[in-house]
Amino acid sequence: MDTVQQVFRGTFVHSTQTCPMEVLESHILGVGSTGKILFIEHTEKEAQLALKWKFDNSKIEDLGQNDFFMPGMIDTHIHAPQYPFLGSGMERPLLEWLEHSTFPTEEKFSDLDLASNIYEAVVQRTLKNGTTTASYFATIHTDASLVLADIADRYGQRAFIGKVCMDSNTIYPEYIESTEESIAETQRFVEAMQNMKYDRVKPIITPRFAVTCSERLLCELGRLADNYGLHIQSHISESVAEIQEVLNLFPEYNNYTEVYSKNKLLTNKTVMAHGCYLSDEELCMFRSNGAAISHCPNSNISLCSGHLDVCNAIKQKVKVGLGTDIAGGYSISMLDAIRKAIETSKILFMERQKRRKESKTIHNNHHSAIFLLINY
Numbered sequence: 001m002d003t004v005q006q007v008f009r010g011t012f013v014h015s016t017q018t019c020p021m022e023v024l025e026s027h028i029l030g031v032g033s034t035g036k037i038l039f040i041e042h043t044e045k046e047a048q049l050a051l052k053w054k055f056d057n058s059k060i061e062d063l064g065q066n067d068f069f070m071p072g073m074i075d076t077h078i079h080a081p082q083y084p085f086l087g088s089g090m091e092r093p094l095l096e097w098l099e100h101s102t103f104p105t106e107e108k109f110s111d112l113d114l115a116s117n118i119y120e121a122v123v124q125r126t127l128k129n130g131t132t133t134a135s136y137f138a139t140i141h142t143d144a145s146l147v148l149a150d151i152a153d154r155y156g157q158r159a160f161i162g163k164v165c166m167d168s169n170t171i172y173p174e175y176i177e178s179t180e181e182s183i184a185e186t187q188r189f190v191e192a193m194q195n196m197k198y199d200r201v202k203p204i205i206t207p208r209f210a211v212t213c214s215e216r217l218l219c220e221l222g223r224l225a226d227n228y229g230l231h232i233q234s235h236i237s238e239s240v241a242e243i244q245e246v247l248n249l250f251p252e253y254n255n256y257t258e259v260y261s262k263n264k265l266l267t268n269k270t271v272m273a274h275g276c277y278l279s280d281e282e283l284c285m286f287r288s289n290g291a292a293i294s295h296c297p298n299s300n301i302s303l304c305s306g307h308l309d310v311c312n313a314i315k316q317k318v319k320v321g322l323g324t325d326i327a328g329g330y331s332i333s334m335l336d337a338i339r340k341a342i343e344t345s346k347i348l349f350m351e352r353q354k355r356r357k358e359s360k361t362i363h364n365n366h367h368s369a370i371f372l373l374i375n376y
């Protein structure tokens with residue numbers, strides 16, 4: 001039996017399968033030698049627990065009256081190399097923002113010292129904001145991506161690390177890899193990560209988005225994900241201009257989602273960011289494949305990309321998580337992502353109300369027009 005290292009008394013908040021928010025007041029929680037929770041019980045059981053786990057009551061740490069414990073936050077979509085320009089460049093829409101802010105910054109991550117400094121700052125800052133799990137996009141540079149993995153592991157953060165893949169870039173041609181390089185480097189990245197045998201840090205296959213990936217690259221990445229049983233992350237249907245670009249590049253596909261699904265990139269281990277313009281037909285493909293959406297409301301608003309109707313996605317039984325999308329989103333805090341998600345839903349509600357009112361007015365006008373006609 002494990003030994004108790006720390007015991008806390010106070011209020012604990014968590015969510016379960018059946019209850020979105022459970023508040024446990026006057027509870028006592030014990031932590032074992034590996035940091036795992038050994039028990040959480042009402043304080044009525046304190047004496048029994050002390051006997052069973054052999055801890056001294058005087059060692060219990062009391063939380064303050066307004067303090068509470070909660071589970072760590074999970075940021076399902078964050079670009080670690082974009083931290084240096086956080087909060088700037090947001091006057092531009094997505095594709096221009098990629099050209100002027102994102103790609104010129106990411107290109108610099110061939111420099112391992114720079115990568116190491118920035119990545120250390122990102123991991124420290126996310127942890128400070130309560131993000132205990134993050135799904136990171138790194139850059140196209142394999143060694144720098146491995147540095148990010150190493151730092152996350154060193155700080156004890158649970159993380160997916162994606163070496164970004166992109167073999168086509170008309171937006172900013174300096175930041176690109178060849179198809180063969182992208183495939184071979186992804187394989188090297190995955191194997192290097194697996195050799196490290198990290199407890200909490202795993203590789204994730206990361207085609208940037210269909211705009212910067214050839215069909216062959218998408219197909220090979222789908223194959224790699226399948227062969228190694230890996231998770232996958234990318235972007236989908238974030239902005240109108242992006243969707244148009246994808247439909248131009250892949251005319252033989254019926255929609256954006258099909259570009260990923262037919263290349264084995266839409267699986268039950270896939271997280272696609274944004275999805276603002278996914279049709280119900282595409283949401284249905286997400287549901288049947290078990291794929292998830294990372295809702296990134298701060299970024300969607302900041303880059304004027306659009307809104308995800310998250311209630312509809314949930315109604316269609318699609319799995320949804322929240323992401324900061326640094327640096328499309330300007331806040332590294334998941335609490336901000338929660339607030340922006342609520343605000344987005346309120347905006348959509350108000351838009352629906354306005355549309356309803358407008359259609360009612362038209363309807364009423366129509367009636368009075370008929371009435372006028374009859375009486376004329």
Ligand SMILES: Nc1nc2[nH]cnc2c(=O)[nH]1
Binds near residue numbers: 102325
């Ligand atoms: N928000 C966002 N969307 C993207 N689509 C392709 N790359 C990116 C990126 O870095 N950020």
